[in-house]
Amino acid sequence: MNKKFDIKKLTGSREMSLVVVLVILCAFIQFRNPGFLSAKVIIDMLKNYAVTMILALGMMGVLLLGGIDISIGSTLALSGMCMALLMRDGIVTNTFLAMVISVIVGLVCGLVVGAIIAYGKVLPIIATLGFMNIYRGITYLAAKSQWVAAYQITTEMKQFAQSSSLTFGLLNNLITIMLVCYILFYVMMRFTRIGRKVYAVGSNPEAAEVSGIKINRIKLMVYAVMGALCGLAGALWVSLYASSQGDMAKGLEMDVIAACVIGGVSLSGGRGSVIGVFLGSLTIAIIGKALPLIGISQFWQNGIKGVIILAAVILNVLTQRVMDRNNLKGREM
Amino acid sequence: MAGKSGRSIAITKPRSWKQTLFTWESILVIIFILVNIMNACISPKYLSVPGLFTATSSFLEKAFIVLPMACILIMGDIDISVGSTVALSAVFMAMSYNAGVPMGVAILICLLTGTVCGFMNGMILARFTELPPMIVTLATQIIYRGIAEISLGDQASGGLTKVAWFSNLYWGSLGPVPYMFIVFVILAVFMGLLIHKTTFGRYLYAIGSNRVTAQYSGIGVQRIRCIVFTMTGTFCAITAIFLAARMGSTRSNIAVGYEMEAISMVVLGGISTAGGKGRFPGAIIAIFIIGFLRYGLGLINVSSQVMLVIIGGLLVLAVMLPKLNFKELLKNQNTFRKERKSL
Numbered sequence: 165m166n167k168k169f170d171i172k173k174l175t176g177s178r179e180m181s182l183v184v185v186l187v188i189l190c191a192f193i194q195f196r197n198p199g200f201l202s203a204k205v206i207i208d209m210l211k212n213y214a215v216t217m218i219l220a221l222g223m224m225g226v227l228l229l230g231g232i233d234i235s236i237g238s239t240l241a242l243s244g245m246c247m248a249l250l251m252r253d254g255i256v257t258n259t260f261l262a263m264v265i266s267v268i269v270g271l272v273c274g275l276v277v278g279a280i281i282a283y284g285k286v287l288p289i290i291a292t293l294g295f296m297n298i299y300r301g302i303t304y305l306a307a308k309s310q311w312v313a314a315y316q317i318t319t320e321m322k323q324f325a326q327s328s329s330l331t332f333g334l335l336n337n338l339i340t341i342m343l344v345c346y347i348l349f350y351v352m353m354r355f356t357r358i359g360r361k362v363y364a365v366g367s368n369p370e371a372a373e374v375s376g377i378k379i380n381r382i383k384l385m386v387y388a389v390m391g392a393l394c395g396l397a398g399a400l401w402v403s404l405y406a407s408s409q410g411d412m413a414k415g416l417e418m419d420v421i422a423a424c425v426i427g428g429v430s431l432s433g434g435r436g437s438v439i440g441v442f443l444g445s446l447t448i449a450i451i452g453k454a455l456p457l458i459g460i461s462q463f464w465q466n467g468i469k470g471v472i473i474l475a476a477v478i479l480n481v482l483t484q485r486v487m488d489r490n491n492l493k494g495r496e497m
Numbered sequence: 498m499a500g501k502s503g504r505s506i507a508i509t510k511p512r513s514w515k516q517t518l519f520t521w522e523s524i525l526v527i528i529f530i531l532v533n534i535m536n537a538c539i540s541p542k543y544l545s546v547p548g549l550f551t552a553t554s555s556f557l558e559k560a561f562i563v564l565p566m567a568c569i570l571i572m573g574d575i576d577i578s579v580g581s582t583v584a585l586s587a588v589f590m591a592m593s594y595n596a597g598v599p600m601g602v603a604i605l606i607c608l609l610t611g612t613v614c615g616f617m618n619g620m621i622l623a624r625f626t627e628l629p630p631m632i633v634t635l636a637t638q639i640i641y642r643g644i645a646e647i648s649l650g651d652q653a654s655g656g657l658t659k660v661a662w663f664s665n666l667y668w669g670s671l672g673p674v675p676y677m678f679i680v681f682v683i684l685a686v687f688m689g690l691l692i693h694k695t696t697f698g699r700y701l702y703a704i705g706s707n708r709v710t711a712q713y714s715g716i717g718v719q720r721i722r723c724i725v726f727t728m729t730g731t732f733c734a735i736t737a738i739f740l741a742a743r744m745g746s747t748r749s750n751i752a753v754g755y756e757m758e759a760i761s762m763v764v765l766g767g768i769s770t771a772g773g774k775g776r777f778p779g780a781i782i783a784i785f786i787i788g789f790l791r792y793g794l795g796l797i798n799v800s801s802q803v804m805l806v807i808i809g810g811l812l813v814l815a816v817m818l819p820k821l822n823f824k825e826l827l828k829n830q831n832t833f834r835k836e837r838k839s840l
Contacts, residue, residue, distance in 0.1 A: 232631070284817040287771060289575070289631075290764050291816070293757060297809030304802035410802075418635055431629040463650050467643025474621070474636035481627045 178428035181483045182443045185476065189450060196458040205453070207336055211325070213449035214338040215240075215397045215404070216416065220423040220445040221349045221438070222390035227424055228366040229386055230433025231288035235277060236394050236420060237413040238299035243269035244398030245303045248312035248408035251321065259320045266399035267392050273299060274391015275384065282383035296417075304410040312408040325403040338400055345393070350438040362386060367434030423448045426476040447476065521767035521775075525782040532786055536793035543793075546673045554675055556788035558667070558739035561681065562759040564688045565729040567780045569630075570763050571692070572725060573705040573772020578618060578634040579733050580755035581641035586611040587737035587747040588645045591654035600660045607741075608734045614641055615730015619723035626719065638756070645749040655746030667742035677739055684735075685781055692777045701725070705772030761812050762787055787811075 193200045210217075219236055226233045247266040250256040256265060273295075280291045314322065330340045353359035364372040365382050373379050402408045427444025429436030451472055455465045536552070537544045543552065562579050569576050590607035594600055614637070621633050658664050669676055692698040703711040704718050712718045736755075741747050760770070766783035768775030787808060794804050 280813060280817060286813065286816045287769065289770055291813055293761060293764075294809040294813035294816075296757070297805045297812070301802045301805030301807075301809065304800075305806070309800075309802065418639075421632070422635060425632045431631055463646040464643070466639050467647055470636050470639030470641075470643050473639065474633070477628060477632055477636065478621075478625055481625050484627065 178480060178483060179437065179440050179443060181479065182427065182440065182447070182476075185479070186443060186447060186450070189447070189454075193450070193454040193458055197454075200454060200457055205457070207339065209449050209453040210339045210342070211336050211404070213445070213452065214342040215401050215413075216419055216423060216448060217342050217442070217445040218345050218393055218397050218400070219416070219420045220427070220441050221345055222393035223420045223424050224349075224427075224429050224436055224438070224441045225362060225386040226288070226390050227421075227429045227431060228362050228433055228436055229383060230366055230369075230431075231281065231383070231386075232421070232431070233277070233288065233292045233387065233390050234417045234421075235273075235292040235295040235299060236390065237416040238296045238303065239270055239273045239277075239391055239394035240398040240401060240413045240416065241410065242273060242299045242303045242306070242398070243267070243395040244402045244412065245307050245312070245408050245410070247399055248317060248402050249307060251318060252312050252316040257318055257320075259318070259324055262321065263396070263399040266402075267395040270395020270398060271388055271392040274388040274394065277391065278384040278387030281387060282380040300410075300414075307408075307410055309410060311410075312402075314406040317402065317406055317408075321403050322406045325400065325406075338404065341396070341400065345396075346438060346442055353438055358382075358385070363434060419448055420445075422473050426473060426480075428480060447472075522779045522782065525766065525779055525786065529782055529786050529789070532789050532793065536789060536796070539793055539796050543796075550670070550673060550675055550678065552789055552792045553678060553785075554667070555792050556784075557675075557677055557681055558736055558743060559755055559758060560762075560784045560788070561684065561732050561736040561739070562729075562755060563762045563780055563784050564684060565725065565732045566759045567688070567763050567766070567768055567775075567777055568692065568701055568725045569729060570760070570768045570770050571701045571705045571772060571775065572722060573708070573770070574622070574630040574722065574725075575760070575770060576618065576630065576634045576726065576729055577756040577760075578614070578638040578641060579729065579759060580752045581638045581645070582611055582614040582730055582733035583737045583740065583752035583755060584747075584749060585614060585641045585645045586734040587741045587751060588649050588654065588749055590737065590741060591657060591747040592648060594660075595654055595656060600663050604663075604738055607737055608731060611730040611732075611734025611737065612727055613730065615727040615733065616723070618730070619726030622726065623719035623723045642749070649747075649749045651749075653746045653748045657741055657747075658745035663742055664745065665742075667739050680735075684732075689777045689781075697721070702773050705774070707773075758787075761808065765812055765815050 190201065199205060219240070223233060223236070243266045246269045247256070247262045250265060251262055256262045277292060277295050280286050280295075281288050284291070325338055326336075328334060328336050328340070330337050335343075353362070361372070361377050361382055364375070364377060365379050369379055398413075401412060405412070423445035424436065424441055425431065425444070426447050427436065427440035427442070429441060429444075451469055452465075455468060456462070460468065533544075540548070542548050562583070566576065566579070586607045589610045590603045593606045594603040598606070618630075618634055618637055621637075622628065622630055625633075666676055671679060692701065700711070700716050700721055703714070703716060704721060708718060736752070740751060744751070762783045763775075763780045764770060765787065766775065766778075766780030768777075768780055790808070790811075791804060794807070799807075
C-alpha cells in the first residue's frame with residue numbers, strides 16, 4: 165500500500181514529468197544528430213548556459229515570494245561593465261577581486277530594488293521595469309557607450325571561463341560555480357530557516373507576518389541575493405564572451421523566467437523547488453543548444469522555443485489538474 | 498449620483514475640491530504642463546500648432562497599444578506579446594502587398610493577423626485559467642516574433658511607399674491635424690467611454706478587484722478576458738499599420754520593447770498592475786508626458802541612455818511617492834515611542 169502510493173506520487177510529481185519530457189527531447193535530438201550526447205557537447209552547453217542557470221536560482225527566490233524581477237539583464241550588464249571598465253583602466257587586475265567587485269555592484273543594485281519593493285511598497289513588476297531602464301542607462305553612461313574589447317581584458321580573466329582551475333582540472337570553472345550555487349541553494353531552501361521563511365512568505369504573507377516573520381526583511385534579502393547572483397553572472401559573462409558591451413544580456417530575463425516556469429515555479433508564489441528549476445533551465449539550455457545541432461535554421465529557433473515553452477507550461481497545468489484530482493480522491497477515501 | 502426616480506444609489510461620496518485637486522490625474526496634468534514649459538524653453542518653435550503636432554507624431558503610433566493595455570491592467574492581467582504582434586502584423590501586411598495583393602486587402606490582412614494573435618492569447622488564458630498571463634504572453638511573444646522571423650528571415654519587405662495614400666496615413670494631415678491624431682482621438686474617446694460609462698467597463702474593474710467575486714456574481718470573466726485580449730491584438734495591428742506607413746518597409750525586428758513602453762505609460766497614468774485601480778484619462782495624459790519628454794530631451798541632444806534613466810526614474814518615483822504616506826509614518830513612530838515609554 166505504502167509503496168504503491170510512493171510510485172503514484174513519483175509519477176505524478178512535476179519534476180518527474182519534466183524528466184520524462186527532457187528524456188524524450190534528448191532521445192529525439194540524439195536520433196537526429198548522434199553527436200549530441202557526447203561529453204564535449206554537453207560541457208559546452210552547460211558552459212554557455214551557466215549564466216542562465218545561475219540566474220534562474222535567484223529568480224526562483226523572487227518568484228517564490230510572488231514577485232518578479234525583469235531588471236536582471238540590466239543588473240548583469242551594469243556589474244559586468246563596471247568590472248570590465250576597472251580592468252580596462254588597469255585599476256583591478258586580480259581575477260578574484262574583479263569578480264568580488266562585480267558581485268558587490270550587483271548586490272547594491274539588488275538592495276536598491278529590494279528596498280523600493282519592500283519599503284516603498286511598489287509592485288515588483290513596475291519597480292523592476294523602471295530599474296531595467298535605469299541600470300541599462302547607467303551601464304551605457306558608465307562605459308560612455310563604448311565596448312570593452314577582448315584585448316583590454318586580462319588574459320587570466322579570459323582563461324577563467326575556459327579552464328578548470330577551481331576543481332584542479334576536473335570540471336570547467338563556470339559549471340563548477342553553477343553546481344556550487346545549486347547545491348548551496350538546495351541546502352538553504354530545504355534545510356535552513358531562511359529557506360522555509362521564503363516559502364512561508366510566498367504561500368501566505370499574512371500568516372507569515374502573524375507568525376513573526378519580518379516580511380520586508382525577507383523580501384529585501386531575496387532581491388539582494390538576486391542582485392548578487394546577477395553580479396556573479398555578469399563577471400562570468402564577461403569572462404565567457406571576453407568582451408563587455410552596453411547591450412549585453414538584453415532580454416535574458418525572459419529566458420530566465422521561462423526556465424523557472426518550465427521548472428514548475430508558480431508565478432503566484434510559494435511553489436517551486438531547486439531541482440525543478442535545474443531541470444527547467446536545463447530544458448532551455450538543451451533547446452538553445454540542440455536546435456542548431458539538428459540543422460534547424462536560426463530563423464526557426466525563436467518560434468520553436470516559444471512553442472516548447474508554451475507546451476511545457478500547459479503540460480504543467482494539466483499534470484497539476486490530475487494531481488489535484490487525485491488528491492481529492494484520496495480525501496474521499 | 499441621484500437617479501431620476503429620486504432614489505440615491507451613490508456609494509462613493511462626492512469628492513471635495515481638495516480631493517479633486519490631489520487626484521493622480523491632476524498631478525499628471527501639472528507634470529504635463531511642466532514638461533511643455535520645459536520644451537517651450539528649449540525650442541521657441543515648439544509652442545505652435547505644427548510644432549506640437551510634429552512632436553505628437555513622433556510617438557503617437559505606439560500610443561494605440563496603450564489604450565487596450567489600460568483595460569488589461571485594470572483587469573489585473575498583463576500582455577507582453579504586443580510588440581511581437583505589431584511586428585507580425587506588419588510583416589504579413591508587407592509580404593501580402595509585395596505578393597500582389599491590393600493595399601486595402603493587405604491592411605485587412607494586417608488587422609486580421611493582429612486580431613488572431615490577440616485571440617490566441619485570450620483563448621489560451623481562458624482555457625487554462627491557472628496560467629499567469631505573464632508567462633503565456635511571454636511564450637506567445639517569442640512565438641509571434643518567431644513566425645515573423647520564419648516568414649521574412651533577415652530581409653526587409655519594402656515598397657510600401659509606392660502607394661501614396663498609405664504613406665499619407667502617417668504623413669498626411671487634415672488641415673494641420675494629422676490623420677493619425679484624428680484616429681487616435683476617436684479610439685481614445687471610444688475606449689474611455691467603454692471603460693468608464695458602460696457595464697463592460699464596470700465588469701473590467703470588478704474582475705480586476707476580485708476575480709472570484711466577479712465570477713460568482715455572474716460575470717463571464719473568461720469571456721471578457723478573451724474579448725479584451727483579442728481587442729489588444731486588433732489595436733496592435735493598427736499600430737502596425739501606422740508604423741509601416743511611417744517607415745515604408747518592415748522587418749521582423751521592428752517594435753521590440755513596445756510592451757514595456759506601453760506598460761510604463763499605463764502605470765504612470767495611475768493604473769496599477771494589480772488590477773481594479775486607476776482611471777483611463779490618466780493613461781492618456783501619461784502617454785503625452787512620456788512622449789513630449791522624450792521629444793524635448795531629444796531636441797537638446799540628451800542621449801537616449803540618459804533618457805532611459807530619466808524615464809525609468811520617473812516611473813519608479815511616480816509609483817512610489819503617493820504610497821509613502823508621511824503622516825502615517827510619523828504616527829507609527831509616535832505610537833512606537835509611546836509603547837517604548839510604557840514599557
